[in-house]
Amino acid sequence: MKRETDYGHPIKALYTPEDIGNLDYKRDLGDPGSYPYTRGYYPDGYRSRIWTQRMTAGLGSSRQTNEVLKRYREMGQRGGMLVICDRTNAMPIDPDHPIGRKEAGVLGWPGASLLEFEELMDGIPLTGQSITLLGSCAMSSIRLAYIVALAEKRGVNLKEVHGSVTEYPFCTTFGQTDAQPLDLDLKLWLDSSEYIVRNNIHMRSGILSQHFQESGGNNAQALAVEMAMLKELCTLLVNERGLDFDDVALLPYELVSVGSRFFEEVAKIRALRRMWAKMAKETFKAKKEKSCQLLISVHTSGRTMTYQQPLNNIARCAIQTLAGAIAGCTAIDNACLDNAQAEPSALAARMSLNTQHIVADETGITDVADPLAGSYFVEYLTNKVEEEAYKIWNKLEEQGGMIAAVKKGYVQEMMKKSAQEKHREVERGDRLIVGVNELVIPLEEDYPIPIQELKSGDSEDIARRMEEWKKTRDKSLLKEKMGELYSDAKKEDRYNLMPSIIEAVKAYGTAGEIMGVIRKARGLSYDSLGVIDCPFEFN
Amino acid sequence: MDKRERIKVLVSVIGLDGHSIGAEVVCRILMDAGMEVVYLGIYQTPEMIVRAAVQEDVDVIGISSHASNYGQIIELLELLKKNNLRDVCVICGGTIPNHQMDELKKKGVAEIFPPQSTSESIVNFIVSNVKREDVS
Numbered sequence: 001m002k003r004e005t006d007y008g009h010p011i012k013a014l015y016t017p018e019d020i021g022n023l024d025y026k027r028d029l030g031d032p033g034s035y036p037y038t039r040g041y042y043p044d045g046y047r048s049r050i051w052t053q054r055m056t057a058g059l060g061s062s063r064q065t066n067e068v069l070k071r072y073r074e075m076g077q078r079g080g081m082l083v084i085c086d087r088t089n090a091m092p093i094d095p096d097h098p099i100g101r102k103e104a105g106v107l108g109w110p111g112a113s114l115l116e117f118e119e120l121m122d123g124i125p126l127t128g129q130s131i132t133l134l135g136s137c138a139m140s141s142i143r144l145a146y147i148v149a150l151a152e153k154r155g156v157n158l159k160e161v162h163g164s165v166t167e168y169p170f171c172t173t174f175g176q177t178d179a180q181p182l183d184l185d186l187k188l189w190l191d192s193s194e195y196i197v198r199n200n201i202h203m204r205s206g207i208l209s210q211h212f213q214e215s216g217g218n219n220a221q222a223l224a225v226e227m228a229m230l231k232e233l234c235t236l237l238v239n240e241r242g243l244d245f246d247d248v249a250l251l252p253y254e255l256v257s258v259g260s261r262f263f264e265e266v267a268k269i270r271a272l273r274r275m276w277a278k279m280a281k282e283t284f285k286a287k288k289e290k291s292c293q294l295l296i297s298v299h300t301s302g303r304t305m306t307y308q309q310p311l312n313n314i315a316r317c318a319i320q321t322l323a324g325a326i327a328g329c330t331a332i333d334n335a336c337l338d339n340a341q342a343e344p345s346a347l348a349a350r351m352s353l354n355t356q357h358i359v360a361d362e363t364g365i366t367d368v369a370d371p372l373a374g375s376y377f378v379e380y381l382t383n384k385v386e387e388e389a390y391k392i393w394n395k396l397e398e399q400g401g402m403i404a405a406v407k408k409g410y411v412q413e414m415m416k417k418s419a420q421e422k423h424r425e426v427e428r429g430d431r432l433i434v435g436v437n438e439l440v441i442p443l444e445e446d447y448p449i450p451i452q453e454l455k456s457g458d459s460e461d462i463a464r465r466m467e468e469w470k471k472t473r474d475k476s477l478l479k480e481k482m483g484e485l486y487s488d489a490k491k492e493d494r495y496n497l498m499p500s501i502i503e504a505v506k507a508y509g510t511a512g513e514i515m516g517v518i519r520k521a522r523g524l525s526y527d528s529l530g531v532i533d534c535p536f537e538f539n
Numbered sequence: 540m541d542k543r544e545r546i547k548v549l550v551s552v553i554g555l556d557g558h559s560i561g562a563e564v565v566c567r568i569l570m571d572a573g574m575e576v577v578y579l580g581i582y583q584t585p586e587m588i589v590r591a592a593v594q595e596d597v598d599v600i601g602i603s604s605h606a607s608n609y610g611q612i613i614e615l616l617e618l619l620k621k622n623n624l625r626d627v628c629v630i631c632g633g634t635i636p637n638h639q640m641d642e643l644k645k646k647g648v649a650e651i652f653p654p655q656s657t658s659e660s661i662v663n664f665i666v667s668n669v670k671r672e673d674v675s
Binding site: 087090099102103106176178179215306308423456 | 554555556557558559560563564567568581582584606607608610611634636637638653654655657658659
């Protein structure tokens with residue numbers, strides 16, 4: 001068995017003060033609540049603010065997902081809701097698209113129009129809890145428009161809504177794909193981000209290392225990629241959109257994938273807080289302390305949840321939840337029991353929310369801030385992962401930054417090699433996974449777990465409903481708003497499309513239509529899959 | 540058919556599923572085992588996969604699935620039959636629940652490899668199930 005960190009650094013049997021001889025408490029750690037925030041942002045840890053305990057929802061129709069959200073609220077999920085979009089919406093194409101209708105509602109919520117968002121949120125408050133919608137980058141500006149439009153319809157003050165509905169333009173490189181070119185994703189992300197910052201809306205934008213790491217990247221690479229993305233995207237907002245860094249710094253949030261290598265995961269999150277704080281202060285010359293505090297959420301790692309003997313995943317989820325909680329975070333959502341089989345069943349959802357409540361209420365973890373600080377091993381690991389991450393980050397900078405490194409395929413190759421190496425490690429028995437390469441039993445002897453799936457015909461039902469509903473819209477209003485969007489989308493990249501997207505959403509333009517019109521204005525095919533034609537005529 | 544020495548495998552992701560890393564890892568495994576691999580990538584329809592299978596004259600089609608898009612795997616099987624490509628062996632890999640595995644096998648998928656399947660099991664299965672006699 002390998003005794004190395006997940007990024008290949010050898011681990012000794014014992015750590016002593018000598019291993020952290022250069023550690024300067026004030027300079028490198030600081031008390032919780034003070035720079036460089038290695039120990040967290042609150043002087044009294046979770047006593048000030050407990051992490052948001054939440055669980056992913058999204059499968060089938062908007063009405064079905066709404067039911068699930070209501071059930072989660074009964075299970076104690078009150079601080080924030082988290083919905084993942086389906087495969088059609090990630091693209092985005094509409095559920096009634098010839099290819100979309102085969103997969104509407106698969107793996108998520110088909111949020112193709114304001115109508116779907118209204119149904120999703122039926123009986124659920126927009127304020128008083130964080131609203132998080134995950135999906136792909138391409139949909140970011142449209143999802144933000146749903147929030148703006150529904151707040152207006154409900155007479156809710158937009159400034160009281162918080163959460164995150166927008167996502168970084170690199171997710172499409174790391175498995176969370178959409179069908180849009182990088183320059184378009186980047187433009188739309190900058191538009192939505194600028195809109196949020198200029199209007200002082202309390203919505204964050206996910207700039208996440210989770211997708212990269214869940215695709216096979218290691219801990220040091222994940223930190224490097226995260227920092228490279230943060231640096232380049234913040235720089236663009238400051239330089240190209242003319243925003244102040246101290247405003248921009250309130251935009252990003254990071255979702256960290258936390259696996260079972262307990263101490264390394266805690267170290268990774270502590271190192272990330274320090275790396276961001278330093279960049280904010282030294283590179284971006286942050287004037288406010290708040291700008292040095294990167295919002296960090298935790299996702300227990302889906303790729304560690306095994307297909308074999310799924311009940312073992314309950315233990316993995318608990319260990320990872322504890323690691324995330326000890327490291328200090330704003331929110332946790334769990335990949336759990338059935339992650340390698342299907343979307344979370346009601347059983348898995350309850351298990352996983354209760355896991356968080358058990359960790360919060362029964363372990364004493366919320367009593368004290370950053371309890372592992374000062375551990376020779378954890379401080380050594382924190383320094384080491386940071387040091388390795390800086391090396392990789394420097395290489396990304398040598399490529400010309402994150403956008404250039406992605407265009408050259410450099411980051412993709414790094415991720416692929418790491419994924420292959422992880423697979424080989426398991427095959428060679430260098431890393432043991434219970435039920436996979438250790439204590440294996442035949443699949444048919446596994447205890448069965450409930451599987452939540454779509455019924456056949458569900459996707460087609462969603463498609464037909466959309467087809468019928470589209471006919472009932474106010475056609476002249478829709479045409480007018482689409483026409484305005486089309487002419488705005490022909491303007492230079494720095495012209496912000498958010499206002500015209502919001503108008504199109506309010507006129508019940510769909511995601512597929514809005515994206516199609518923007519594509520057409522930019523000289524691309526209306527349909528990213530090249531199957532259907534534009535239903536609108538423009539002069 | 541041309542004589543050739545190496546087994547040729549087409550690997551693809553089907554439908555709107557964007558999870559490609561599993562397919563890419565399997566491509567490497569098959570190439571390391573000396574097979575010729577044609578990787579189509581993501582957003583492939585059953586029609587596109589069959590067209591490529593004919594053009595490339597492959598022995599095996601491997602579909603990576605992460606997104607309960609089994610209907611499209613079944614469409615692929617039907618299209619292969621319609622095009623008289625009965626000798627092409629179809630295998631799948633990914634997060635496919637147990638009962639769906641049985642369904643897909645009934646419909647003609649030769650084998651399904653769940654997550655963390657060994658390279659050896661995938662390679663051995665392909666080597667012993669390629670139906671063409673001129674390929675060793």
